Amino acid sequence: MGAEYSGVPLAPLVEPLLRWYTAGARVLPWRANPTPYRVWISEIMLQQTRVEAVKPYFERFVAALPGVVELAAAPEELLLKLWEGLGYYNRVRNLQKAARCIVEQYGGHFPAARNELLALPGIGAYTAGAIASIAFGLPEPAVDGNVLRVVMRVAADASDVADPATREVVAAALKPVYPAGRCSEFTQSLMELGATVCLPNGRPKCEVCPLAAFCRAHQGGVEGKFPVKAPKKPRRVEARTILLLCCEDRVALRRRPSSGLLAGLWEFPGVEGELDETALDALLHTAGISALSAARVGTARHIFTHLEWKMTAWRIECPLPADGYRWVTVEELESGISLPSAFKAFRSLLRRRER
Numbered sequence: 001m002g003a004e005y006s007g008v009p010l011a012p013l014v015e016p017l018l019r020w021y022t023a024g025a026r027v028l029p030w031r032a033n034p035t036p037y038r039v040w041i042s043e044i045m046l047q048q049t050r051v052e053a054v055k056p057y058f059e060r061f062v063a064a065l066p067g068v069v070e071l072a073a074a075p076e077e078l079l080l081k082l083w084e085g086l087g088y089y090n091r092v093r094n095l096q097k098a099a100r101c102i103v104e105q106y107g108g109h110f111p112a113a114r115n116e117l118l119a120l121p122g123i124g125a126y127t128a129g130a131i132a133s134i135a136f137g138l139p140e141p142a143v144d145g146n147v148l149r150v151v152m153r154v155a156a157d158a159s160d161v162a163d164p165a166t167r168e169v170v171a172a173a174l175k176p177v178y179p180a181g182r183c184s185e186f187t188q189s190l191m192e193l194g195a196t197v198c199l200p201n202g203r204p205k206c207e208v209c210p211l212a213a214f215c216r217a218h219q220g221g222v223e224g225k226f227p228v229k230a231p232k233k234p235r236r237v238e239a240r241t242i243l244l245l246c247c248e249d250r251v252a253l254r255r256r257p258s259s260g261l262l263a264g265l266w267e268f269p270g271v272e273g274e275l276d277e278t279a280l281d282a283l284l285h286t287a288g289i290s291a292l293s294a295a296r297v298g299t300a301r302h303i304f305t306h307l308e309w310k311m312t313a314w315r316i317e318c319p320l321p322a323d324g325y326r327w328v329t330v331e332e333l334e335s336g337i338s339l340p341s342a343f344k345a346f347r348s349l350l351r352r353r354e355r
C-alpha cells in the first residue's frame with residue numbers, strides 16, 4: 001500500500017508536481033548552485049520574511065561570508081550588520097554557532113544526515129529536511145506552513161496546523177513518496193506550490209494547480225476552509241519608556257541582557273511602563289544621570305511574535321556622558337552599529353534633530 005495522508009494516497013501527486021515545477025519554477029538566487037551552505041542561509045532568512053525582501057540580504061550575506069569557515073570566524077558586528085532589518089537576531093547568532101560546530105566537528109563540511117543537522121544550533125525539523133533534501137538529495141521532507149497548507153487542502157483535513165504533531169504526521173506520510181534522484185525538486189515543488197499557487201487566506205489559484213484533479217478541498221469547493229489553525233493567545237502589550245540620552249553630538253547605548261528578547265544587542269536605554277515627568281526625574285536621579293532638559297519626542301510600536309512594545313521616547317540633554325553607556329554619534333549609529341528594528345523610529349528622530 002502506498003503512503004497516504006488522511007485516507008488520500010500521496011504517490012499520485014509526485015509526477016504532476018515535478019512536471020509543473022520543472023516547467024515554471026521561479027528563479028531565486030539560492031536555487032542557483034544549491035550548496036548546503038546556501039540552502040541553509042536562505043531557509044533561515046526566509047523564516048518570517050518574504051522572498052522578495054530576503055533576496056538582497058541573501059546576496060549580500062553570501063558575498064561577504066561565502067562559506068561555513070568565513071561565517072564561523074566573522075566578527076559579531078559584521079554579522080549583525082548583515083542581518084540588520086531581518087529581525088529575530090538569534091537566528092544569525094545560531095547560524096554562527098552552528099558554523100563553528102561544523103568547523104570543529106566536521107572539518108568545515110556540512111553533515112548530510114538529518115539527525116546530525118538537527119543537533120546543530122538553530123536547525124529544526126523543517127530546515128534539516130530542506131538541507132538534506134534540496135542540497136544532498138535525500139528523501140527527507142521539509143514541512144513548513146506552505147507545504148502543510150497544500151497537504152491539508154488536498155486531503156481536506158481539519159487537523160490543527162499549529163500543532164507540531166500535525167507536521168510530524170505529514171512529514172512521515174510524505175517521506176515514502178520521495179522520488180529517488182529527484183528529492184531536491186520534490187521538496188521545492190511542494191514549497192513552490194504553496195508559495196505561488198495554493199495561496200493562503202482563501203485565494204488559491206486552483207485553475208492553474210497541477211493537483212486540482214486530486215484535491216478534495218477543491219473538488220468540494222471548500223478550499224477556504226483549510227488549513228485549520230487553533231486560535232493564538234492574544235499578544236501581550238507592554239508600555240515602555242525609551243531614554244534618548246544625548247550629550248553634544250552623541251547618544252547613549254547599552255547592551256541588552258545576554259539572554260531573552262533581543263539578547264545581547266545594543267539598545268537605547270529604556271524601562272517598562274510609560275513614565276510621566278515626575279517618574280522620569282526620579283528614575284534619572286536614581287540612575288545618577290544629571291539632565292539639563294527632558295522632552296517627550298515621539299512614540300513608536302514594535303510587534304514581536306508574542307509581545308508588542310508601545311514605546312514613548314524622551315530626549316534628555318546631559319551635560320556629561322554618564323558612565324556605563326556607550327556614547328556614539330548618529331553617523332556611527334547608521335553605519336557601524338546594528339540597532340534592532342524596534343528602535344529604528346527613534347534613530348531617524350535623532351537624525352532629524354541633528355540636522
Ligand code: SF4
Pocket residue numbers: 150153154197198199204205206209210211212213215217218223
Ligand atoms: S487545487 Fe487549489 S486548494 Fe487544491 S492544492 Fe491546488 S491550489 Fe490548493
